[in-house]
Amino acid sequence: MIGEAALTEALDTLRHSFRAWLSAEAPQDWRATCTTHDGFLATQRAWFAKLAAGGYAVPHWPAEWPGGGRSLAEQKVIYEELARADTPRLLLSFMSTYHAASTLLEWGSAEQQARYLPRILEGEIWCQGFSEPNAGSDLANVRTRAERRGDVYVVSGQKLWSTMGQFADMCLLLVRTSSEGAKQAGLTYLLLDLKAPGVTARPIHQIHGDEEFAELFLDEVEVPVANRLGAEGQGWAVAQSTLSSERGLTLLELSARMRGALWRIADLIHNGGRGDDVGLLRDFGRLATKIDATCALADQFLANRIAGEERVGDASLVKLSYSRTLRDFTAFGLRLGGLRSQYHDPIVYGGGMETGNWMADFMNSYAWTIAGGSDEVQRNIIAERLLGMPREPRTWTLEPSA
């Protein structure tokens, strides 16, 4: 019990010092400045630099990195306070600090870690180049080819839906180095410098009008062999680490943020004079409890991971729980917003999925039901990998219709 009391005290201390830090440092007017891309980029870069200098940007990294080594409980405090202070979500560096970092930490050589991780802390932006026109849910179907010539790979092909791809410096790239054997066996994982000759990035308009992702065209791009993560042909396994970071760890922050954003709904209820509408209160209570359950699941996931007890498919539980709850959350806000939320207010770039622009938030919630493996793909993983139900038959034939 004494240990617990000391722990609670340490967390309270962190909460207070971080809250004080935030009240001095958190950007104030970002909702107004982030309606243009330039404003968005400047705000994101400045905010990340401040957080990094303050030691709050990468609490989930290991202790040997500045700002890393925070316990699960400390991380939660940080995420909760970030949400409470209504700071911009670090959309621009999200892939760098989570996806890239966790993959590098698991697969990178000492040289690779020493080279790239400090650059991420300095603000280098990474994106993920997995998806292609014909490799979405069927990710193993990647066609972008990499051919080894001496100490470089020469890469040609097209990548799709790369979040922040148009602003990024580096790309986590999944390529095909062989067509022999199983589709997964021919994949290799490269770290691509997006300033290399032959790379073209073209932004794509998302459903709400923002350009959060891009298409990447790769034409005979040279990538040094030293930039390979894992062995040639091991790309699938490396990619699983990236995806599992996306499906598990990142959702700890996002779930805490969703809970932190419940005040937006409370505001709508108060402002609409509906604080005594019992039906509405019930729906709100149900939603709040569902969000708490999603947060508890994300916490448990991280605790299991730290204890080395993560099971295949656990990350999918967290992602599916989050994506469905986020859909409920944004849909509830949309419902309460009524006609007002159908007016096309300017969207705030990097506002996350809890900006209070409910139509934008609702449309944005699809980012989690589709991206990073769609809900249907997560359901397949849960049923087949976690629950051990039989796998889909691998081959099929089209029967001629009568």
Next chain:
Amino acid sequence: MSMTRAELQDAARGAFGGDELAVDRWDRVVEMGWLTMTVPEAQGGLGLGREAAGVIHSEMGRTVVPDPAIAQALVIEALSAADAVPDRDDLLARAMGGEVMTASLSLGDALDCVPDADRASHVLSVTAERIALLPLAAATITPRATWDTTRRLFDVVPGTGGITLAEGPAAATLAERLQQTLLLALAADALGGAAAILERTIAYLEMRQQFGRPLALFQALKHRVADMKTWLSAAEALFWSRTTDPAATLAEIGALKAHACTVYCAIAEDAVQLHGGIGLTMEYYCHLFLKRAMLDAVLGSDADYWEERAGRRALRATG
């Protein structure tokens, strides 16, 4: 907790013998010392706390055990808190030794929903002003036939007399704690039941062949199962986090109970559907879980009640 959650779970699962459902296990419950679990060591208990109780009630939910363990837990907790009552130690020892002492599983002042009153020596009466243990010798005990036959419920009109365990402000505090205990036990029962019927449903889908393949190969069914597993896992995580949080409020625990029961009902309902015709019979186990899920949902007040409170709380906390 000195024994880990997993160890206790294994012990309980072993003791209940896994597959047999809706079988009286009172002797085992007593023999394993589970009635003493949350009682402090100084009073002859194991001093294990709520988390351990959660494991046991969830295991009882898994095999839809009919015994009055939840009611007994309420009596034992009330007795354990009644330091000033002269006969306390004797009564507590008898209750922990398996002499059935019962309590209402509703949250109201009336003594309805009282399990196993016909074989109990005492009933616990809980109001905000007074908590008392009443002898059942002179009471009127009316059985209430319920659809869920795994719990035997009675309406009780007690005679006069009885031992006051707490009064005034102390009674109000204890009443709230007893409500929490009841709600956590019901939530545990619901989550244990939900996990069990989900596992059984998956096993059935793997065994049952239609169109020349196991049903478990059909994605439409797999996806429903995956959704259920996801909601169940989140509800379980919430259960353990609130059970082990000493600061959890009554409203939070009520919302947890409502959530757990909603998940249980949804899974039990889908289980009937996914079993096809056999699911709609009394030959198979589905109905046991479905009926118990429906009863759990209304005991200790229903989801409407708790969700409204959770909504008000969230409004206050965040508005």
